[in-house]
């Protein structure tokens with residue numbers, strides 16, 4: 001062996017230039033470790049999905065003729081730490097050099113760098129050849145200022161990659177079709193069932209028990225639903241292009257339950273591609289190109305608003321939050337601009353709450369390791385923000401529970417977009433909403449124990465008084481924010497008694513939050 005090449009669990013990019021040539025002197029190394037299962041409590045399905053996909057990737061490389069060293073969780077010489085395992089492998093392959101692909105998480109990047117520095121090990125870094133913008137993309141796209149706007153970023157990326165462009169202008173004449181989207185789903189809508197797989201990962205499940213890996217949520221290891229290889233990921237992409245894309249933008253921001261829509265109540269028209277993308281089994285441009293091709297061949301069925309909305313998520317938001325992460329780590333993980341310090345309500349771990357919106361979104365997350373964006377942002381995120389939950393506690397929860405949760409994408413979304421803990425680097429105003437929004441956009445309020453119309457008194461929806469509690473307690477910070485001014489006008493027009501009643505109601509709820 002002259003070269004050892006490390007492949008991390010989210011670097012399953014079969015198209016990487018590393019694999020173009022077979023060299024018997026190169027040893028590829030992958031490892032399952034307690035270090036990775038234990039840094040936060042993960043969803044059972046998340047651990048099964050990562051180990052399952054890693055095993056499939058190693059097998060594919062091996063079959064293609066590359067030399068592999070795959071360390072299983074139960075291997076007798078597994079030291080359960082990335083750097084300690086690497087040390088053993090370096091020792092066993094005396095004189096070999098070490099190469100790796102740049103980790104996407106600061107945590108692993110820092111671990112590798114400081115270890116190599118301390119041990120005087122030469123480490124050669126490669127790009128993962130996955131993202132379409134660089135780690136330092138914000139410096140490139142915003143050389144002069146710090147007012148990072150996703151929309152500006154997105155337009156530049158679209159121009160650079162010639163995506164949905166025509167003679168230098170956006171196709172259709174507009175950059176953004178959000179206004180035509182954001183519809184509420186009709187009750188009783190028939191949606192194509194989500195494509196689920198039937199992978200057997202029961203051997204990994206047994207191992208997790210044996211090694212006492214603490215997890216949350218449900219899993220069916222004999223019929224594991226998530227894609228574990230490139231072929232399944234491509235099938236999922238095809239399924240989305242056919243059945244999800246025609247309604248993607250239109251119902252992107254809506255919320256439903258098993259009682260109100262048929263079949264796909266938990267995923268609606270969303271793609272569920274985030275796991276395949278974040279593990280790099282799929283490339284973002286490949287996904288966008290497949291969707292654009294489907295749209296261009298089916299324009300009578302798929303409007304421009306649908307494809308534009310989808311591309312924006314992938315070449316816009318996904319790349320943008322990564323830029324924010326790398327521009328601000330490691331300080332970003334400690335930001336708490338609103339000084340929120342309450343513990344996470346206990347029902348986040350069970351879904352046992354009378355609030356129907358939270359009950360559904362959390363139960364679904366525990367069942368599937370998945371919630372769509374609006375459930376994450378406007379249900380669990382919104383409630384935590386109104387209730388003043390500590391961003392640290394919340395980061396741990398989001399990082400653990402979702403199949404696609406890797407810190408570079410989880411943290412800017414949670415701490416930044418959803419909790420405003422970064423003081424507005426990502427969001428221009430806090431994403432807060434009362435029951436009014438919930439009723440307008442989804443089906444949860446119907447059949448809820450609480451009354452969405454009531455602000456105070458028995459069975460008043462907690463979102464209503466907590467909303468005004470937030471407005472009052474953060475007035476110094478937001479009263480001058482032009483996007484919040486209207487809310488402060490409404491608040492200031494209320495009589496003192498009305499204000500007092502709302503604050504008192506919210507305080508009772510906050511004092512008894514685990515009983516809501």
Ligand code: FAD
Nearest residue numbers: 270271272273274313318372373376377404405410413414
């Ligand atoms: P779709 O709705 O089908 O969207 C298509 C793709 O666009 C997604 O697969 C994803 O790759 C990308 N995308 C859409 N929105 C975003 C966004 N805001 N940021 C980055 N990419 C986006 N996404 C993660 O991948 N991992 C996380 O840990 C994560 N944590 C989140 C936490 C909070 C509080 C919030 C509000 C959002 C979070 N997101 C995260 C973003 C988004 O909710 C998920 O990417 C999306 O729900 C995944 O489901 P999907 O593949 O069906 O997405």
Ligand code: SF4
Nearest residue numbers: 355357444445448461
């Ligand atoms: Fe959620 Fe309130 Fe609606 Fe119940 S009434 S579902 S708690 S917003």
